[in-house]
Amino acid sequence: MPAEKNYYTIDPEGKLTCLKCKVPLVKGKAKFMYLDNGFPVELPVCPVCGFIYVPEELALGKVASVERALEDK
Amino acid sequence: MAQIQERGSTHVYKVSKIAQEEVDSMVSRCVYEDPPFCSAACPLKLDTRAFLQAAASGDLNKALLLYEKVTPFPLVLSSGCDAPCEKKCRLSEIGDAIAIREVEAAVSRYGQAKKASGVFRMRKKQTVAIFGSGLFTLFLAGELEKKMYPLTVFCEEAGFEGFLKAAAGFLDEEAFRLELSRLKGKEIHFEFGCRLTPEFFAEKRAAFDVVCASEEAALRFFPEAVCDPALMIYEAERLVMGCGGKEGNDGATHADGTLGTGKTGVMAAAFGAKKAALTVDRLAQRLDPRNTRGNEGPSESRLYTDLSSATALERVSKAGAVYTREEAVQEASRCLDCHCEECMKSCAFLAHYKKHPGLIGREIYNNTQIIMGDHQLNKPMNSCSLCGQCTVTCPNGFDMAHICRSARRNMVETDKMPLAPHEFALLDMLFSNGEAFLARPQPRSLPYSIVKEREQADAPTDSSSLVPNGVGADTWTDSGSFAPDGAGLDTLAGTCKYVFFPGCQASAIAPATVRAAYEDLCRRLPGGVGLMLGCCGAIASWAGREELTKQTRAFLSQELSRLGDPIIIAGCPSCKKELSEFWPGLILGIWDVLLEIGLPESEAVPSPDSPMGQQAADLLNGNHSDAPEDETDASSDCLHFHGRSVALHDSCGARGDEKTQNAIRELMAQMGIELVETPYSGDRSPCCGYGGLASYANPEVAKEMTDKCLERSDLPYITYCMACRDRFAREGHESRHILELIYGTDAGSPPDISEKRYNRLTLKNTLLTELWQEAPAMQKRDYPLRFTEEARRLMDSRMILTDDVLEVIDELRKTGDAILDQETGLSIACKRVGNVTFWVKFTVEEDGAYLVHSAYSHRMTVVKREG
Numbered sequence: 044m045p046a047e048k049n050y051y052t053i054d055p056e057g058k059l060t061c062l063k064c065k066v067p068l069v070k071g072k073a074k075f076m077y078l079d080n081g082f083p084v085e086l087p088v089c090p091v092c093g094f095i096y097v098p099e100e101l102a103l104g105k106v107a108s109v110e111r112a113l114e115d116k
Numbered sequence: 117m118a119q120i121q122e123r124g125s126t127h128v129y130k131v132s133k134i135a136q137e138e139v140d141s142m143v144s145r146c147v148y149e150d151p152p153f154c155s156a157a158c159p160l161k162l163d164t165r166a167f168l169q170a171a172a173s174g175d176l177n178k179a180l181l182l183y184e185k186v187t188p189f190p191l192v193l194s195s196g197c198d199a200p201c202e203k204k205c206r207l208s209e210i211g212d213a214i215a216i217r218e219v220e221a222a223v224s225r226y227g228q229a230k231k232a233s234g235v236f237r238m239r240k241k242q243t244v245a246i247f248g249s250g251l252f253t254l255f256l257a258g259e260l261e262k263k264m265y266p267l268t269v270f271c272e273e274a275g276f277e278g279f280l281k282a283a284a285g286f287l288d289e290e291a292f293r294l295e296l297s298r299l300k301g302k303e304i305h306f307e308f309g310c311r312l313t314p315e316f317f318a319e320k321r322a323a324f325d326v327v328c329a330s331e332e333a334a335l336r337f338f339p340e341a342v343c344d345p346a347l348m349i350y351e352a353e354r355l356v357m358g359c360g361g362k363e364g365n366d367g368a369t370h371a372d373g374t375l376g377t378g379k380t381g382v383m384a385a386a387f388g389a390k391k392a393a394l395t396v397d398r399l400a401q402r403l404d405p406r407n408t409r410g411n412e413g414p415s416e417s418r419l420y421t422d423l424s425s426a427t428a429l430e431r432v433s434k435a436g437a438v439y440t441r442e443e444a445v446q447e448a449s450r451c452l453d454c455h456c457e458e459c460m461k462s463c464a465f466l467a468h469y470k471k472h473p474g475l476i477g478r479e480i481y482n483n484t485q486i487i488m489g490d491h492q493l494n495k496p497m498n499s500c501s502l503c504g505q506c507t508v509t510c511p512n513g514f515d516m517a518h519i520c521r522s523a524r525r526n527m528v529e530t531d532k533m534p535l536a537p538h539e540f541a542l543l544d545m546l547f548s549n550g551e552a553f554l555a556r557p558q559p560r561s562l563p564y565s566i567v568k569e570r571e572q573a574d575a576p577t578d579s580s581s582l583v584p585n586g587v588g589a590d591t592w593t594d595s596g597s598f599a600p601d602g603a604g605l606d607t608l609a610g611t612c613k614y615v616f617f618p619g620c621q622a623s624a625i626a627p628a629t630v631r632a633a634y635e636d637l638c639r640r641l642p643g644g645v646g647l648m649l650g651c652c653g654a655i656a657s658w659a660g661r662e663e664l665t666k667q668t669r670a671f672l673s674q675e676l677s678r679l680g681d682p683i684i685i686a687g688c689p690s691c692k693k694e695l696s697e698f699w700p701g702l703i704l705g706i707w708d709v710l711l712e713i714g715l716p717e718s719e720a721v722p723s724p725d726s727p728m729g730q731q732a733a734d735l736l737n738g739n740h741s742d743a744p745e746d747e748t749d750a751s752s753d754c755l756h757f758h759g760r761s762v763a764l765h766d767s768c769g770a771r772g773d774e775k776t777q778n779a780i781r782e783l784m785a786q787m788g789i790e791l792v793e794t795p796y797s798g799d800r801s802p803c804c805g806y807g808g809l810a811s812y813a814n815p816e817v818a819k820e821m822t823d824k825c826l827e828r829s830d831l832p833y834i835t836y837c838m839a840c841r842d843r844f845a846r847e848g849h850e851s852r853h854i855l856e857l858i859y860g861t862d863a864g865s866p867p868d869i870s871e872k873r874y875n876r877l878t879l880k881n882t883l884l885t886e887l888w889q890e891a892p893a894m895q896k897r898d899y900p901l902r903f904t905e906e907a908r909r910l911m912d913s914r915m916i917l918t919d920d921v922l923e924v925i926d927e928l929r930k931t932g933d934a935i936l937d938q939e940t941g942l943s944i945a946c947k948r949v950g951n952v953t954f955w956v957k958f959t960v961e962e963d964g965a966y967l968v969h970s971a972y973s974h975r976m977t978v979v980k981r982e983g
Binding site: 057060061068071072073074075077083086087088089092095099102106110111112114115116 | 534931939
């Protein structure tokens with residue numbers, strides 16, 4: 044599996060909080076899956092409930108372009 | 117909620133090969149790569165088109181370079197060539213052919229030959245000798261020198277002048293001087309003043325790998341020599357020789373079939389020398405000279421040239437014996453630069469990819485056969501609107517739609533088709549044939565109500581006039597189409613003679629128009645008119661999903677049977693076409709029916725009493741604050757088309773359906789609307805960009821298609837397909853569906869994707885409530901939801917529906933899962949719906965309403981990773 048990549052940093056630290064758990068999101072390990080491909084990444088995650096946040100710029104940028112590439116494989 | 121299975125692994129090894137014969141037969145219809153007629157006619161295969169273009173641009177050096185590719189002695193050739201190219205020049209059909217030979221002569225005279233660098237030219241090892249003199253020998257020597265053979269010419273003449281004189285004594289002084297210097301500049305070893313006797317030949321030949329001779333010399337060496345004119349060889353002695361006449365003519369290649377002498381033998385000698393040089397090549401390599409010779413000589417071309425733009429029809433006259441440089445440039449400028457781009461002129465898809473259809477067609481076929489690696493043609497394959505315009509504009513009937521459809525089906529079948537480009541449309545179809553589907557016989561509340569007097573006065577007495585030209589027309593007229601009052605009541609048993617099928621786009625874009633049309637048909641058509649709101653299945657078919665297409669057809673067939681196999685009255689030409697693919701019964705267009713029964717009494721029938729939507733909207737979502745604007749009674753607005761000029765956009769669904777095209781024109785004439793025909797109307801009409809799901813797979817190309825339609829006229833467009841109306845209006849061009857004019861309704865500004873769904877559902881529910889007195893099952897939301905304008909815009913461009921947002925908010929209310937971005941103050945929640953994860957950015961208002969600021973989505977799933 045390729046080395047994990049970090050496409051998003053929470054800046055400033057603590058600006059994102061989990062509404063349910065009332066705690067700041069932290070950098071956590073996650074994996075994107077699409078068409079049987081997996082990509083290890085680091086994303087903002089709630090340390091309590093494990094909610095993983097995919098920021099808009101990531102979803103519309105890198106994620107979308109990888110989706111396109113995989114769809115045409 | 118309906119779902120479609122995402123395709124499996126990226127590592128798919130399935131291949132279903134499309135038959136090579138199909139590929140070849142489809143692709144070879146494109147004549148783009150056929151040579152222009154002038155080149156095809158030239159035995160030497162001069163790229164005449166490029167030559168004339170170079171000359172026309174004033175670059176005589178480049179033109180000469182092209183000419184020198186086919187002949188080592190341009191002035192000799194151009195002095196005597198019999199110019200078969202000119203006879204085939206397309207301009208000769210409407211005026212004077214281009215004086216190609218004259219231009220060649222001028223180019224040969226004024227162009228500066230480029231000195232060959234010689235760096236990459238390796239001299240061959242095999243040696244060649246030529247015995248004799250004359251035109252054939254001269255050309256052959258030039259050809260072999262070009263091929264870099266160490267070459268020796270044995271001739272009886274005393275020097276270069278004599279040798280050239282013997283070959284081309286007809287040259288004028290200037291030309292002779294130029295060609296002499298060209299001859300001297302060639303790397304040919306001459307042995308002048310030889311006595312060409314059989315003994316001499318026998319003595320010399322052993323030193324060479326290949327020997328050649330003029331016909332005269334060959335006959336002197338071997339009186340019994342017989343030349344094979346196709347190979348220019350005397351087989352018994354393996355002697356390459358000229359044949360067909362004293363000058364080395366090849367009678368077979370002469371355009372008029374005669375043997376020429378002197379000047380008139382130039383072309384035959386040049387062509388003979390070309391063939392002989394190829395034979396020398398084969399012999400030098402110890403190969404059979406018969407094999408691998410390629411296409412020699414003139415050929416036929418299937419190229420098509422549009423002559424309508426040709427203006428300079430008269431040949432430029434020359435002041436002297438030869439064109440001056442200026443005259444030659446002017447004459448060459450008359451060249452039409454024959455290219456067949458008929459389909460590309462009018463098709464935004466082909467224009468976008470800048471490839472001729474033969475090429476892109478083959479690439480698309482190849483795309484289906486890739487097992488691993490990038491399918492780079494997926495996007496182009498899914499960007500064709502499948503409208504069939506190219507098949508009409510192409511002189512050879514090239515069928516891009518067939519290629520793209522067949523490729524899409526193949527990709528789906530082998531599990532290589534990505535779902536993403538078509539998923540939204542397919543789900544929309546499932547929505548139309550699911551939640552928003554309606555099939556009912558004529559309601560009791562809307563009986564057939566033509567008063568007898570009017571019927572007697574208006575009904576055509578000659579029943580044959582009622583017969584449309586379609587198949588099964590008898591069904592349409594039998595049993596007294598205009599039955600007595602009250603005939604509609606018979607339909608209460610649950611069957612009906614007709615069913616109105618307006619099409620999913622009409623219900624989505626102009627629900628009040630659909631209702632007005634339906635009510636009119638109910639009142640004026642006897643025998644019962646049912647209503648079917650749904651999708652004809654074109655979407656599944658366009659997407660190449662055969663299984664889904666079959667299911668849709670089976671479903672619609674079953675529903676139609678439940679209504680008693682009625683005659684379908686389609687509201688959309690594409691639906692009519694698609695339904696006819698599987699429905700054996702009669703299918704009419706509403707335009708056919710309106711022509712028969714006449715327009716409604718006033719073109720501006722009042723809109724339904726109860727405005728569309730509101731009641732159902734309240735039921736659906738008590739606090740839905742974003743109900744789309746109702747279609748308004750815009751009779752006065754629509755009537756302003758009276759006497760005004762409008763452009764008619766023919767639907768691509770009606771291509772080949774002249775009856776439909778004419779019916780629309782007739783209805784417009786009856787309404788007193790003046791129609792201005794645009795370029796590419798009727799069968800040649802382009803697609804608005806909706807067809808073939810182009811707008812889902814490639815919005816950019818789809819927009820170019822819309823623009824292409826709109827550039828034909830600044831006048832308001834009248835359409836008879838609701839999708840066209842919608843796409844034109846979306847681009848800010850005034851457009852109306854013909855039914856809006858007929859029923860005085862105005863669908864207003866184009867709805868967004870959520871409104872389109874909402875309109876369909878609301879139409880169904882309103883009609884169920886108001887016409888059939890049924891209580892529709894509707895889910896009530898118990899919280900209000902609002903959108904910022906920006907959120908609406910983003911959702912529309914990102915293909916996110918209000919329903920998707922509602923799913924997210926429902927999930928949020930259930931689980932409480934969301935985050936807060938303290939910088940923006942926006943909360944963010946998500947939900948996976950089918951194959952897509954939707955994210956919604958929102959705030960909660962004081963009244964408890966959710967105000968959506970933005971929404972986005974991705975198809976990837978995201979999971980927590982341990983370790």
